[in-house]
Amino acid sequence: AQSVTQLDSQVPVFEEAPVELRCNYSSSVSVYLFWYVQYPNQGLQLLLKYLSGSTLVKGINGFEAEFNKSQTSFHLRKPSVHISDTAEYFCAALHSGAGSYQLTFGKGTKLSVIP
C-alpha cells in the first residue's frame, strides 16, 4: 500500500531564513508526487507536482522540490521564507488502484514563520 511520511509535524523558522520540509514515500511502482499548502481556515492549494523528467520542480510562491528516487524523497524547499508562508503543508502521492488514481496524503507539516 502507498504511504507518505512527513517527518516533521511542526517547523518553526525565522523570516528570511531558508526552510526544508521533508517528505518520504513508499511505492514499488511509478508515482506522481504533489505538495499542497493549506492556509488557515482555507482549502488546499497546489504548490507543485512531479510527474516525470527533471527531478527539480519549481512551484508557486518561490517553492521548489527535488524528487530523489533512490531515497524515495520529495523534500520541499524555499531559500527565504515570508510571514505569509505560515501554513500547513501536505505532501501527497498519486497512485493507481481499482481502475483509478488515488491521492494519499502525509500528515502535514505546520510551518510557522517567526518575525
Added chain:
Amino acid sequence: DTAVSQTPKYLVTQMGNDKSIKCEQNLGHDTMYWYKQDSKKFLKIMFSYNNKELIINETVPNRFSPKSPDKAHLNLHINSLELGDSAVYFCASSPSRARGGDTQYFGPGTRLTVL
C-alpha cells in the same frame, strides 16, 4: 467564479440529525472526490465519482451516502450524525480518473461540528 465550491462553509448540528453538504465544480472535470480532515489535520479520501459513477468507496460508515446528480455536482449526505463525524470535509475534482498526474482541485471545505 470559484472553481470548486462547497456549501455550507460551517455546519453545527446535534447528534442524530441528518445533514447534507453540497459541492459543485465549474471546471468541466469528470472526477470528483470527498475527503475528511480530522482534528489532527490528517486528510483521507472517502469517495470518488467519475461521471456520476462511484469508483472509490473507502471504509466509511454507510451513514455517509454520496450523490452525484450530474458530473458537476457531488453531494454528501450524512445520516444519524455522531460526535466522531466532526471534521472538515473537502470536495475536490480532477480532469480524469484514469490519467496519472492530474491535479486535484480542492474546495474551501465544510467544517462540521456535531454537538
